[in-house]
Amino acid sequence: MAAFDLGQIDDVIHGRLRLGIMAYLVNSEVADFTELKNALQATQGNLSLHLRKLEDAGYIEIEKSFLARKPLTRARITDSGRKAFAAYLEAMGKLIDKAGPG
Amino acid sequence: MAAFDLGQIDDVIHGRLRLGIMAYLVNSEVADFTELKNALQATQGNLSLHLRKLEDAGYIEIEKSFLARKPLTRARITDSGRKAFAAYLEAMGKLIDKAGPG
Numbered sequence: 693m694a695a696f697d698l699g700q701i702d703d704v705i706h707g708r709l710r711l712g713i714m715a716y717l718v719n720s721e722v723a724d725f726t727e728l729k730n731a732l733q734a735t736q737g738n739l740s741l742h743l744r745k746l747e748d749a750g751y752i753e754i755e756k757s758f759l760a761r762k763p764l765t766r767a768r769i770t771d772s773g774r775k776a777f778a779a780y781l782e783a784m785g786k787l788i789d790k791a792g793p794g
Numbered sequence: 795m796a797a798f799d800l801g802q803i804d805d806v807i808h809g810r811l812r813l814g815i816m817a818y819l820v821n822s823e824v825a826d827f828t829e830l831k832n833a834l835q836a837t838q839g840n841l842s843l844h845l846r847k848l849e850d851a852g853y854i855e856i857e858k859s860f861l862a863r864k865p866l867t868r869a870r871i872t873d874s875g876r877k878a879f880a881a882y883l884e885a886m887g888k889l890i891d892k893a894g895p896g
Contacts, residue, residue, distance in 0.1 A: 696833045698814045708808060712800045715889050731798045781890065787817050788883065 700783040702776055704749045709734055709742045714777050717752060717769040725765040743767055751776055802885040804878055806851045811836055811844045816879050819854060819871040827867040845869055853878055 705714050712732045716723060723731075729739050746752045751773030755766045769777075807816050814834045818825060825833075831841050848854045853875030857868045871879075 696814055696818065696835070698810050698834060701810055701813075703810065706808070706810060708800050708803055708805065711803075712798055712889065716798065732800060733798070784886070787814065 696787065697783075698787070700779075701787065702780050702783070704745065704751065705776060705780045707742065707745075709738060710746055713739075713742060713746060713767070714751065714769070714773065714780075717767060718774060718777050722755075722766055722768040725767070728767065746773070749773075749776075798889065799885075800889070802881075803889065804882050804885070806847065806853065807878060807882045809844065809847075811840060812848055815841075815844060815848060815869070816853065816871070816875065816882075819869060820876060820879050824857075824868055824870040827869070830869065848875070851875075851878070 705711055709732060712734075713728060716728060716731055725739070725743075728734070728743075729736065732739065734742075743752065743754060746767075747754050751770060753768045753770055755768060757764050757766070807813055811834060814836075815830060818830060818833055827841070827845075830836070830845075831838065834841070836844075845854065845856060848869075849856050853872060855870045855872055857870060859866050859868070
């Protein structure tokens with residue numbers, strides 16, 4: 693890809709909170725809602741919204757269960773999400789490293 | 795800063811087209827409007843809008859002049875813009891490298 697093909701920067705991942713979620717999950721594999729909320733200092737509503745967007749893109753899976761009779765929501769990165777995140781990093785790296793003329 | 799302090803990711807720079815402009819200018823120092831438009835495959839209106847936003851933030855300066863009686867618009871990165879871009883890269887690097895628990 694050309695260094696300045698901005699279309700290669702996946703907007704689903706580029707959104708700041710979604711980028712935080714993906715960066716977290718690419719390492720932790722799975723995280724519960726409260727853990728993500730605290731780590732990213734997100735509001736409940738905002739985190740839910742962006743988890744949904746990542747789920748819709750197929751980058752994460754949302755698992756709902758119960759722990760000690762309390763509802764537990766966990767997000768897990770998918771293979772597709774890992775690939776998309778790797779592609780995002782590559783595109784950003786190219787943009788930043790090879791930027792400028794000549 | 796904490797790895798997940800997303801507030802450290804400067805939204806003025808993070809916007810995809812603005813990121814492209816900054817990445818270009820951090821290397822080229824100065825670029826004319828047509829050069830940026832072509833390199834970033836941007837429309838005239840969209841490029842103008844985002845150049846204005848970067849100018850308002852003090853990250854670039856817009857110089858208007860004439861060349862062979864044709865108007866020439868050039869964008870030049872400022873010292874403040876260089877610092878902001880460096881801080882942006884640092885924040886993104888921390889987010890990506892130190893992501894995940896533990």
